[in-house]
Amino acid sequence: xxxxxxxxxxxxxxxxxxxxxxxxxxxxxxxxxxxxxxxxxxxxxxxxxxxxxxxxxxxxxxxxxxxxxxxxxxxxxxxxxxxxxxxxxxxxxxxxxxxxxxxxxxxxxxxxxxxxxxxxxxxxxxxxxxxxxxxxxxxxxxxxxxxxxxxxxxxxxxxxxxxxxxxxxxxxxxxxxxxxxxxxxxxxxxxxxxxxxxxxxxxxxxxxxxxxxxxxxxxxxxxxxxxxxxxxxxxxxxxxxxxxxxxxxxxxxxxxxxxxxxxxxxxxxxxxxxxxxxxxx
Amino acid sequence: xxxxxxxxxxxxxxxxxxxxxxxxxxxxxxxxxxxxxxxxxxxxxxxxxxxxxxxxxxxxxxxxxxxxxxxxxxxxxxxxxxxxxxxxxxxxxxxxxxxxxxxxxxxxxxxxxxxxxxxxxxxxxxxxxxxxxxxxxxxxxxxxxxxxxxxxxxxxxxxxxxxxxxxxxxxxxxxxxxxxxxxxxxxxxxxxxxxxxxxxxxxxxxxxxxxxxxxxxxxxxxxxxxxxxxxxxxxxxxxxxxxxxxxxxxxxxxxxxxxxxxxxxxxxxxxxxxxxxxxxxxxxxxxxxxxxxxxxxxxxxxxxxxxxxxxxxxxxxxxxxxxxxxxxxxxxxxxxxxxxxxxxxxxxxxxxxxxxxxxxxxxxxxxxxxxxxxxxxxxxxxxxxxxxxxxxxxxxxxxxxxxxxxxxxxxxxxxxxxxxxxxxxxxxxxxxxxxxxxxxxxxxxxxxxxxxxxxxxxxxxxxxxxxxxxxxxxxxxxxxxxxxxxxxxxxxxxxxxxxxxxxxxxxxxxxxxxxxxxxxxxxxxxxxxxxxxxxxxxxxxxxxxxxxxxxxxxxxxxxxxxxxxxxxxxxxxxxxxxxxxxxxxxxxxxxxx
Numbered sequence: 001x002x003x004x005x006x007x008x009x010x011x012x013x014x015x016x017x018x019x020x021x022x023x024x025x026x027x028x029x030x031x032x033x034x035x036x037x038x039x040x041x042x043x044x045x046x047x048x049x050x051x052x053x054x055x056x057x058x059x060x061x062x063x064x065x066x067x068x069x070x071x072x073x074x075x076x077x078x079x080x081x082x083x084x085x086x087x088x089x090x091x092x093x094x095x096x097x098x099x100x101x102x103x104x105x106x107x108x109x110x111x112x113x114x115x116x117x118x119x120x121x122x123x124x125x126x127x128x129x130x131x132x133x134x135x136x137x138x139x140x141x142x143x144x145x146x147x148x149x150x151x152x153x154x155x156x157x158x159x160x161x162x163x164x165x166x167x168x169x170x171x172x173x174x175x176x177x178x179x180x181x182x183x184x185x186x187x188x189x190x191x192x193x194x195x196x197x198x199x200x201x202x203x204x205x206x207x208x209x210x211x212x213x214x215x216x217x218x219x220x221x222x223x224x225x226x227x228x229x230x231x232x233x234x235x236x237x238x239x240x241x242x243x244x245x246x247x248x249x250x251x252x253x254x255x256x257x258x259x260x261x262x263x264x265x266x267x268x269x270x271x272x273x274x275x276x277x278x279x280x281x
Numbered sequence: 282x283x284x285x286x287x288x289x290x291x292x293x294x295x296x297x298x299x300x301x302x303x304x305x306x307x308x309x310x311x312x313x314x315x316x317x318x319x320x321x322x323x324x325x326x327x328x329x330x331x332x333x334x335x336x337x338x339x340x341x342x343x344x345x346x347x348x349x350x351x352x353x354x355x356x357x358x359x360x361x362x363x364x365x366x367x368x369x370x371x372x373x374x375x376x377x378x379x380x381x382x383x384x385x386x387x388x389x390x391x392x393x394x395x396x397x398x399x400x401x402x403x404x405x406x407x408x409x410x411x412x413x414x415x416x417x418x419x420x421x422x423x424x425x426x427x428x429x430x431x432x433x434x435x436x437x438x439x440x441x442x443x444x445x446x447x448x449x450x451x452x453x454x455x456x457x458x459x460x461x462x463x464x465x466x467x468x469x470x471x472x473x474x475x476x477x478x479x480x481x482x483x484x485x486x487x488x489x490x491x492x493x494x495x496x497x498x499x500x501x502x503x504x505x506x507x508x509x510x511x512x513x514x515x516x517x518x519x520x521x522x523x524x525x526x527x528x529x530x531x532x533x534x535x536x537x538x539x540x541x542x543x544x545x546x547x548x549x550x551x552x553x554x555x556x557x558x559x560x561x562x563x564x565x566x567x568x569x570x571x572x573x574x575x576x577x578x579x580x581x582x583x584x585x586x587x588x589x590x591x592x593x594x595x596x597x598x599x600x601x602x603x604x605x606x607x608x609x610x611x612x613x614x615x616x617x618x619x620x621x622x623x624x625x626x627x628x629x630x631x632x633x634x635x636x637x638x639x640x641x642x643x644x645x646x647x648x649x650x651x652x653x654x655x656x657x658x659x660x661x662x663x664x665x666x667x668x669x670x671x672x673x674x675x676x677x678x679x680x681x682x683x684x685x686x687x688x689x690x691x692x693x694x695x696x697x698x699x700x701x702x703x704x705x706x707x708x709x710x711x712x713x714x715x716x717x718x719x720x721x722x723x724x725x726x727x728x729x730x731x732x733x734x735x736x737x738x739x740x741x742x743x744x745x746x747x748x749x750x751x752x753x754x755x756x757x758x759x760x761x762x763x764x765x766x767x768x769x770x771x772x773x774x775x776x777x778x779x780x781x782x783x784x785x786x787x788x789x790x791x792x793x794x795x796x797x798x799x800x801x802x803x804x805x806x807x808x809x810x811x812x813x814x815x816x817x818x819x820x821x822x823x824x825x826x827x828x829x830x831x832x833x834x835x836x837x838x839x840x841x842x843x844x845x846x847x848x849x850x851x852x853x854x855x856x857x858x859x860x861x862x863x864x865x866x867x868x869x870x871x872x873x874x
Contacts, residue, residue: 015499054357055497070359081353083285083346098282098358121349 003030005068005142005175006051010060013046013199020046022199023060030142031173033189035180035207037267038196044179045078047196048145051177052077068143071099074136078147078179080128084121088114088131095135108134108164112157126157133164144168146178165189181267193263195270203270207263214266215258217241227254231273242269282360282368289345290372293337301330324391327384328403334380335407338373339414340427342366347422353498362494370415377411405442405478410435416485419496420505434485441520442481449527473530480522484515538858539575540848541583545596546860546871549573557596558871564599576755577619578847584624584755586617591624591641605641605648618666620757625678627666634659638678638693655699661688668711669757672729679711690718692734702727702734707747707770713761713780719744726783738783745770746785748778750797760800766820768795775805777823786823795820796845798863804828804845808836815843817850819864829866 004027011024020043028034036044049055051062052075064073082091088109096104112130114123123131129149136144144165150158166189168174176189193210195203205213214230217223220238227250233240243250243258251258261269305322317325346355355365381404388395395403414431421427492508536550546558555566555573573594575583581597584604591605604624616627626639635654641647663683670677676695682688685705692700705718716727716734724743727734748767764777769787775795776787793807793816803820815831834852835841844851849862849869860869 013499015503049498052357054353055499056495075357077353077357079350079353081350081355081357083351083354084349085345094285097284098360 003065004028005030005065007063008051008060009063011047011050011057011062012059013043013050013055014058020199021050021057024200026194026201026204028143028175028177030175031169032191033169033176033178034192034194035178035190036194036196037180037271039271042196043199044196045147046199048075048147048177048179049077051075051143052145064143071139072142073145074139074141074143075145076129076132076136076147076149078149080125080132080149082120082128082132084119086120087117088120088123089116091120091131092116092135096138099139101138104138105134108137108160111160126153129153130157130161133161137164137168140172141168141174142172144174144176146176148179148181150178150180162189190263193267195267210263210266211260213246214242214244214261214269215246216261216265216269217243217256217258219256223256224254231269233272242273244269282358282365283371286368287372290338290376293341294376297330297334297337301327304330320391324387324393327387331380331384331407332410335377335411336414336428336431338377339411339416340418340431341424342369342373342415342418344418344424344427356497362496363490366490366493373411373415377408381407401474405475406435406439409438409478409482412482413438413485416489419489419493419501420508421501438481438485442478442523445477445481445520445524445527446530448524449530452528473526477523477526477530480526481516481519484512484519488512488515536853537574538844538846538851538853538860539583540844540846540851540860540862540869541578541596542848543581543596544848544862544869546851546858546869546874547573547575547583547594547596555594555601557599558874560870561872563871563873566594566599566601568601576617579619579756584617584619591617591626604643604646605639616665618669618755618757620669620759625666625669625757627664627680629658629661629664632659636661636664636680636693651693651695651697653693653697653699655691657689657691657699657701661691666757667709668716668759670711670714670729670759672732679709679716681705681709685709690716700733706744708749710748710750710765712750712759712765714759715780717748717765717778719747724748724778724785740778740783740785743778743785746776746778749795756799758799762801764822766795766797766803766805775825777820788820788823789825791825794845798845798847802863804850804863806843806845806850810835810837815852817861817866828864829861 006028008024008026008028011021012019013021022043024047036047038044046055050057052073053062053070054075054077083094086094092104092109095101108130112127114127114131120128120131129152146165150161153161165176169176169189178189190207193203193205193207194201217227218238218240222239223229223241227241227243228245229241230244231242233242242261246258301323304326305319308322308326309317309319343352343355346352356362358365360368410431413434414427417427417430417434420430488508488511491511492504495507496504536548539547539549541547544560548556548558555568557564557566573585573592575585575594577584581595583594583596585592585594590603593602593604595601605626618625618627622643624641624643626641628637628639629635634656635652636658637653638651640649640651642649661680661682664680665683666678667681668679678693679702680691680693685708689704690702690709692702694700702716703718704720706721707719709716709718711717714728715737718725718727722744723739723741724746725736726738726740727736729735746767746769748765750762750765762780764779764781766775766777766788768775772790773792774787774790776785778785789805791805791807792809793805796804796806798804805818805820805825807816807818809816813833813835815834815836817828817831818825819828820826831852834843834854836843838854840853840855842851842853844853847863849860850866852859852861858874860871860874861867862869
C-alpha cells in the first residue's frame with residue numbers, strides 16, 4: 001500500500017453565499033495519479049487551488065505529510081499565471097532562487113526553442129504551459145497539481161506535456177492531480193478518478209475498478225427497474241442505459257449485452273447523470 | 282523575491298524622479314509660477330509629489346503582479362502571506378523614508394520656516410497615506426479604485442482625527458475658532474498628536490495583516506468582507522484610544538499660575554477656563570484664552586495682551602474687559618505697556634520706515650494714535666518701549682531694539698518727531714529720570730538737559746555690569762529708586778548700582794535670577810542644580826537677606842516651573858502647586874488647588 005502524503009479534512013470554501021467546497025474529506029497517496037472531473041462549476045479548480053494553498057479554506061484543512069514542503073508542490077493553473085513582464089531567463093532565475101533550484105533542467109525549453117530574452121507575455125498559451133511545467137519539473141515536485149490546461153495546448157505540445165508528466169511519475173513517484181474533462185489522451189495516466197458535484201466528491205474509484213463497475217446496455221426497449229441505471233441516453237431508435245454499480249449477477253438475472261466503456265464514456269455518463277438530476281426538480 | 286521587489290520599486294522611482302525633475306520646466310516656461318527659481322518650483326511640487334508617491338507606493342503593492350497576471354503564481358510561491366506582504370512592503374517603506382529624508386534636506390536648503398503644526402500635518406498625511414494605501418492594496422484589482430479609496434480613507438482618517446480633537450476640546454469647553462491654527466509649539470498637545478494619529482492608522486495596518494494572512498485568489502469581495510470584519514472593531518477601538526489621547530493631550534496642557542499682591546492665585550491653561558483661587562473659594566471665569574498671562578498688575582486689575590487685544594481682568598468682581606482691539610494686519614509687531622491711566626501699544630510693520638503708537642486712555646476709553654516715520658525704523662528689529670517721561674508738558678517714549686547693539690536708542694516725541702539718542706552695548710534702562718547705557722569703556726548715565734540727553738557720569742567698572750529693571754518693563758511709571766540690581770557680565774556676581782552715589786557694589790556670587798517687584802522690592806532666586814535646591818533671598822540695600830530654602834526641586838525638569846509674581850512665589854512640581862507669599866514666604870493654602 002502506498003504512503004499517504006496528504007489528508008483533506010472537512011474542507012469548506014465559500015464564495016459569497018455560495019458554498020463551493022462542502023465538507024470534503026479525502027486522502028492522497030504518494031505516487032498516485034488522480035483525475036478530478038465533474039460538471040463545470042462543481043468545485044474542481046477550487047479544490048485544486050486549496051491543495052496548492054492558493055485558496056485558503058474557510059473551514060477544514062489540507063494536511064501534508066512532513067516531507068512535503070511548499071517548495072515540493074507544483075501548481076499549473078488554468079490561468080497559466082506567471083510574471084509576464086519577465087523574460088524567459090528572468091523567469092527561470094526568479095523561480096530558481098525562490099525554490100532554491102540549483103540544477104535547472106533546460107531540456108523542455110530547448111525543445112521548444114524558446115529565446116531566453118523573449119518576454120513571457122509573447123509566448124503562446126502552449127509554450128507558456130510547457131515553460132511553466134519546465135520550471136516546476138526543476139523543483140522536483142512531490143505533488144503536481146494541473147488544472148484544466150491540456151485543451152489549450154496543440155497536439156504536439158500536449159504529447160510533450162503528458163510525456164513529461166509520465167516521466168515525473170515514474171522517476172520521482174510524484175503524486176499528480178489533474179482536473180480534466182476529456183480523457184481520450186490521458187486514459188493511461190489516472191489510477192484514480194474523483195467525480196465532483198456541488199462541492200463534494202460523489203465518486204472516488206480506482207480507474208481499473210471503474211471499468212468493471214459500470215457497463216452500458218443498448219436496447220430498443222425499456223430495461224427492468226431492478227437494474228441500477230445512473231443515466232439514460234435516448235435516441236429515435238434505441239436507448240443507452242448506463243448501469244452502476246454493475247454486478248456479475250445482473251448478467252444471469254437480466255440477460256442483456258453489457259458493454260464495456262472507456263473512461264471518457266464513463267465520466268460522460270456520470271456527468272450526464274448530474275445534468276439529468278439537475279433538470280428534474 | 283526581495284530582489285524582484287527592489288527592482289520593481291527602483292523602476293517606479295526612476296519614473297517618479299524623472300517626472301519630478303522635468304515637471305518644473307513647463308511651469309517655468311509658461312510662467313505659471315512667477316518669481317520662482319527651478320528649485321523653488323521643484324520644492325513646491327515635491328510636496329505634492331511626495332503625497333502621490335506615498336499613495337502610489339502603498340496602493341500599488343500588488344498592482345504590478347496583477348497587471349502581468351502573476352497574482353496566482355505569486356501566492357503559490359513557498360512563502361507565507363505575511364512573508365509576501367513583508368517582501369512587498371519593505372522596499373517601498375525604505376523608499377518612502379528616503380524620499381522623506383530628501384524632503385527634510387530640501388526643506389533645509391529652501392530656507393523656509395514651517396510651523397511644527399504643518400510639519401506634523403504633512404508628515405502624518407504622508408505616512409498615513411502610504412499605510413492606508415498598503416492596507417487597501419489587496420482590496421481591488423483596479424489601481425484607480427484603490428487610489429480613490431485610499432484618498433477617501435485618508436480624508437475620513439484626517440476628519441476623524443480632527444473631530445477627536447474638536448470633541449476633546451469641546452468637552453473641555455474650549456473655544457473652537459482659534460483651534461488648530463494657533464497651536465502652541467511648546468504645548469504638550471503636540472506630543473499626543475502623533476500618538477493619536479498612530480492609534481487611528483494602526484487599525485488599517487492591523488486589519489490588513491490579519492485579513493491578508495488568509496488572502497487568496499477568490500474574488501475581492503471575500504477578502505474585503507474579512508478585512509471589514511477586522512477593521513470595523515479595530516477602528517472603533519482606534520477612535521476611542523485616539524479620543525482618549527486627544528482628551529488627555531488637551532487636558533495635559535501647560536498650566537500657568539500668577540499670584541496677585543492680595544494673594545489671589547490665577548490659573549490659566551491652554552484654551553482652559555480661568556480659575557481664580559482664594560483661600561476658601563474658587564471662582565471660574567468662563568472665558569478662554571490660548572493663554573492668559575498677566576504682564577502687569579495694578580490695584581485689583583491684571584492686564585494681558587491677548588492676540589490683537591488688551592484685556593483686563595478684575596480680580597475682585599471676576600469680570601474681563603477688552604480694553605483695546607487692534608485691527609488685524611500682517612507683519613505687525615505689537616507690544617503693550619502702561620503708565621498712569623494710559624495703555625500704550627506699539628505697532629510696526631516689518632521693513633517699513635514707520636512706527637505707530639496707540640495710546641488708550643483707561644478712564645475715557647479713547648484711543649489716540651501717533652505715527653512716526655524715520656529711515657532708522659526700516660530695519661529696526663522688535664522695538665521695545667523701556668521708558669517714558671514728560672518734559673515741558675511734552676511726553677516722550679524711549680525705544681530700544683531687542684538687539685540693542687545693532688540699533689540706536691530712539692526718543693519719540695508726542696509731536697511725531699524722532700531723536701537718535703545713541704547706541705548701547707546692552708539693554709538700557711530708564712530710572713529716576715536717568716538713562717543708563719553701556720559703551721565698551723563704561724556704564725554711562727545720562728540726563729535730559731535742555732532737550733537732549735547728556736552724559737552726567739561714566740563709570741568705567743560699570744562696563745562689565747548689566748543693571749536691569751526688566752520686571753517692570755510693562756509698567757512705565759517712574760518710581761524713584763535708591764538703587765538697581767544687576768549682574769556682572771558673564772559671571773555669577775550680583776551687585777547694586779547706587780543711584781545717589783553711582784557706586785557699584787558686589788553683593789554675592791551665586792547662580793540665579795534677580796526679580797524686581799514693582800515698586801521697590803527685589804528678590805534673588807538662587808538655583809543650586811546639583812543639590813536640586815532653591816533658595817530665596819530678599820535684596821535689601823547692599824545685602825542678600827536669606828528668606829527660605831526649598832529642597833528637592835529640580836528646575837531642569839520640564840514639568841517643574843518656578844514663578845516669581847508680585848504677591849509671592851509659585852512652585853509647580855509636576856501637577857503639585859505650592860504657593861508662598863512675599864516677603865515672609867509663608868505657604869498659602871487655596872481651596873481645591
